[in-house]
Amino acid sequence: MSTRLATGGRRLDRSRRVAFTFNGKRMQGHPGDTLASALLANDQMLVGRSFKYHRPRGIVASGAEEPNALVGLGEGARFEPNQRATTTELFDGLSCISQNHWPSLETDIGAVNGWFARFLPAGFYYKMFIHPRPFWKHVYEPFIRRSAGLGKVPNPGDPDRYEHFHFFCDVAVIGGGVAGLQAALAAAEAGARVLLMEQTAHWGGRAPVDGGAVEGQPVVDWIDATLARLQDMPHVTLRNRCMGAGVYDHGYLLGYERVSDHAPGSDAPRHRLWRIRAGQIVTATGAIERPLSFAGNDVPGVMLASAVRDYAVDYGVSAGDRTVVVTNNDDAYRTAITLKTLGLEIPAILDARQQGGGALAEEARGMGIRVENGKGIAKVKGGRRVTGVAICAQAGEGAVLEEIGCDAVAMSGGWSPVVHLWSHCGGKLIWDEALALFRPDPAQPPRGADGAGFVLAAGSANGALSLGAVLADAHAAGQAAAEATGHAPGATPAPQGTEDTEAPIAPVWLMPQGARTALRMKSWLDYQNDVKVSDVQLAAREGYESVEHAKRYTTLGMATDQGKLSNINGLAILSDALGQPIPQTGTTTFRPPYTPISFSAIAGAARGPLFQPVRKTPIHGWHEANGADFEPVGQWHRPYCFPRGEEGRHEAVNREIRQTRESVGLLDASTLGKIIVKGPDAGRFLDMLYTNMMSTLKPGRCRYGLMCNENGFLMDDGVVVRLDEETFLCHTTTGGAEAIHGHMEDWLQCEWWDWKVHTANVTEQYAQLAVAGPNARKLLQKLSNDDLSAEALPFMGWTEARISGIPARVHRISFTGELSFELAVPAGRGLALWEALMVAGEEFGVMPYGTEAMHVMRAEKGFIMIGDETDGTVIPQDLGLDWAISKKKHDYIGKRAQQRAHMADPNRWKLVGLETLDGSVLPDGAYATAPGHNANGQRNTQGRVTSSYHSPTLGRGIAMGLVHRGPDRMGEVLEFPTLDGGILKARIVDPVIYDKDGEKQNV
Amino acid sequence: MSEAVPPLGGARFNGLAMIEDAGLMGMITLRGDLASAAMKAAVKTALGLGIPDQRQALSGEGGSALWMSPDELLLICARDGVAQVIASLEDALAGRHFLALNVSDARAVIRVTGAGARETLAKLCPVDLAPGTFTPGMVRRTRLGQIPAAFWLDGRGAFHLICFRSVADYAFGALCDAAAPGGAVGVHG
DSSP, X not given: OOEEOSSOOTTOOTXXXXXXXXXXXXXXXXXXXXXXXXXXXXXXXXXEEOTXXXXXXXXXXSSTTOSSXXXXXXXXXXXXXXXXXXXXXXXTTEEEEEOXXXXXXXXXXXXXXXXXXXXXXXXXXXXXXXSSHHXXXXXXXXXXXXXXOSOOOXXXXXXXXXXXXXXXXXXXXXXXXXXXXXXXXXXXXXXXXXXXXXXXXXXXXXXXXHOOEETTEEHHHHHHHHHHHHHHOXXXXXXXXXXXXXXXXXXXXXXXXXXXXXSTTSSSOSEEEEEEEEEEEEXXXXXXXXXXXXXXXXXXXEEEHHHHHHHHHHHOEESOSBEEEEEXXXXXXXXXXXXXXXXXXXXXXXXXXXXXXXXXXXXXXXXXXXXXXXXXXXXXXXSSSOOEEEEEXXXXXXXXXXXXXXXXXXXXXXXXXXXXXXXXXXXXXXXXXXXXXXXXXXXXXXXXXXXXXXXXXXXXXXXXXXHHHHHHHHHHHHHHHXXXXXXXXXXXXXXXXXXXXXXXXXXXXXXXXXXXXXXXXXXXXXXXXXXXXXXXXXXXXXXXXXXXXXXXXXXXXXXXXXXXXXXXXXXXXXXXXXXXXXXXXXXXXXXXXXXXXXXXXXXXXXXXXXXXXXXXXXXXXXXXXXXXXXXXXXXXXXXXXXXXXXXXXXXXXXXXXXXXXXXXXXXXXXXXXXXXXXXXTHHHHHHHHBSSOOTTOOTTBEEEEEEEOTTSOEEEEEEEEEEEXXXXXXXXXXXXXXXXXXXXXXXXXXXXXTSOOEEEEOXXXXXXXXXXXXXXXXXXXXXXXXXXXXXXXXXXXXXXXXXXXXXXXXXXOOSSSSSEEEEEEEGGGHHHHHHHHHHHGGGGTOEEOOHHHHHHHHHHTTOOOTTTTOSSSOOGGGGTOGGGSOSXXXXXXXXXXXXXXXXXXXXXXXXXXXXXXXXXXXXXXXEEEXXXXXXXXXXXXXXXXXXXXXXXXXXXXXXXXXXXXXXXXXXXXEEEEOTTSOEEEEEEEOSOOSOTXXXXXXX | OOOOOOSSTTOXXXXXXXXEEOOOOEEEEEESOTTSHHHHHHHHHHHSOOOXXXXXXXXXXXXXXXXXXXXXXXXXXXXXXXXXXXXXXXXXXXXXXXXXXXXXTSEEEEEEESTTHHHHHHTTSOSOOOTTTSOTTBEEEEEETTEEEEEEEOTTSOEEEEEEGGGHHHHHHXXXXXXXXXXXXXXXX
């Protein structure tokens, strides 16, 4: 039984109790408990089921490396899957459920998989589910998904608040253990701005449990004193519950702060994502103990020796009354000594080393503990709980020498430095033969833009395992980081810590070393994904020599714990199976985040109304108040139409078009891009930017222009206005303003840097209103004393006028084919002008029209729309726009590309109008079929629909499309298969269907 | 004659910081050779200010001059003084290559003040806002959440944030969210 001891538990507040539930069962713990320690205190050793075989799983570790104790935490909208019990601080009212079991944790049907384990070897899924192919989608995948029980999505949405925080410092230290504290202190004493992050709620790391002395004082006192010193330094920021999640290029570092996970219901955000720029990063991330690979090492009650010690010292919890310790190093003796001191039984310490341990072993023997050198565990007895161990000689094949009754096993296979953050951005590792561990190679750090390293490892994370070595290493790292950021380190030496007199570790990758198949098939490497020693060996036999391939084939290290316990053991087994040294096998790639972080933290504030910016025109509020049905255009929201009463979209659009064609309508065109281009070289510049000639445009006149990219493809269009001799105003598409402005600056800054041209994006300075329809002039003259007659302001001209007292630039341009004026006024006056026009226009029945009416009207006129008729592969010549391509200019952007053979090929698809024989509307994007099939067995095609609408003006469907040699094939009928299996027939016609001679707009 | 409508209509929110619509003001984009004597004289005559250095904002009685890029300033003055300032610039720079434009309606200005102002901005802008680093008289073009923005810090500890008019609601909403009670980070005093 695991239980709460009568005394001890330095993190606990024993005077208070907190209540929580696990699978609905009521339990109690103390403030200071983790969920894991509280579960153990309630004798809840069984906490989950493994992924593949649904084997019973107990708590193995005490920190972020825990692979088994994953729970679904919270309820309803606050439910969170895959939360590690070992890193979850207990709070009153916590409720959690175990995962991957059905119908219950105790009785799980999926456990039958375990009986067939010998038929579910490594790569089983690949081997089994590949044939027959259609079975994957319809049979195998749904089955596998149903049996995958690790977590569910919360429903409904998350009610908590999340945020980002940008922070800058000279030195960021990750890890608040002894190494992190000392590194931070050394850097701060040199004057560097320091950020020190600790993932748990506690400072000092393992040191308070492991003990030792610094400068003759107990290490806990040194921790308190150092923390106090750091807190007093104004240039030091301390952050606990904040994990270093990932290291990226240029000293970019992500910190994941769990602000109020432990205090639900507060008004603080739940998580905060720290987006840090650090000059230097010190990874003082400690080390993680490795399990030993023996048969039955996954039975609940088998735990890491350090975790057993943590639970006893930090939380006053014993994993069992009788604990067998099994080890290949001296550190695990500390666990035996700790437990014995607390009055618990240690039936035996099994030391796999033939020579045994050093001083700590002597101390254990001195306490009367039985120590067996050269021995190991052949097999753990028990199913859902450890009941005993069978011991054997480590050197043998597993012949049982003796069985010892016990209810817990504390194992230690040595320590692995946490090198994840060192490795994220390219730091390399070296294999330390003496310590049997991978540690950071100081000669190959992650490098910044200047080629110098920007990450330093410190303490245990750097392979320094004794307290004295940790302090010296961390001090040096802190000073080096300060120096690298321009701060001269002080002369203070590193504090002196206890030096160990430990006997060397003996690498043990399999216990016993010659374990037979039956034992290897029960020796777990990856607890969560059920990968055993035998699986990795099979992968090696089947030719998986790369550690990356073996990982994916066996799923070793691919669970939510990312192999924190299993990776090194697994690659050691692989190396052995391949008969090569461990460094030659190498490690898999360490990728951020270090442990999973919440999606909500990544999203931050970007949800609900802040999910994405919505750009609003100055008249947006009026549109909302008047029932506009909006559509997104880029980030703008534009009215698609303005339905009235019970009217549907289609009726509203038809009404708006009829009104505009017959009388007058208003369009909010404020979203159109407006870029000022000014300077002595402005005309020359625009001649290069547009396909047609702009330098010849006279002040007071407007000209439609096309803009292509270097590959000749049409990218934007719009009307260019010449304001004065040196100044042009370029209109762009709604979505194109920023990109085209960037395009202009790119050419000016990078290519034609000596041309005298200034640009400015003034899109938002102006509200732009289109007044279109036969009564447009009448309406405007009601509000203006300025002469807007055809003589004073002819088609494609512009003038300045006061409309309703508001100074406006009035352009005679038309996108509807009607008499049309576009009025540009300062944005702050836009709404006033719009309202004045609505009132003055009452006698003409004036109404606003939306983007759909605009689209239909432009299509009736055969005007192209960027993004409909173009898709990045269309050149102006495809659209019959040759008239807008200057033959006189020696160059413009895209000209050379348009002369390439493929672009000049007469066989290109070209723009035509399409008229359905039955008057119906062609589906947008439909393809015209051609005889025969292509190499993929698909019907050949000869064209496609680019725009298609119902035209209320003509009372039938109208469309434009790109058709193979289209303009040469007028009158031909094409066939367009529809999605419902039918075929629509359409005749190739002229794209201009309405007022071909332009008489209506030119009045 | 109608008055211009400000994009935020006097909105205000008091949380960790005070977030307020700063209302209408005059703004002029000025591009040209900032190192030239003519430009120096022109800005001096128009606003009584020198040419701000990189990332600097200069303020005086006539208004402010904010550095925007190596060849661009944003001049801020009274709204009814814009025409006069532009006329003065055009006069002083006649015959030279420059651009002076009235952009007073293109942007919204939001004032962020109070103890939590730095942290509020630091939640949204990738800028080092430590008190010793971002000091009065500094201007920074950056982004605020998902939109482009710029802000400067005046001598009285108020941040002035400018963004395009169309996204004023987003900027105001994002600032209010960042300044929501309970969210103090506790690092920028």
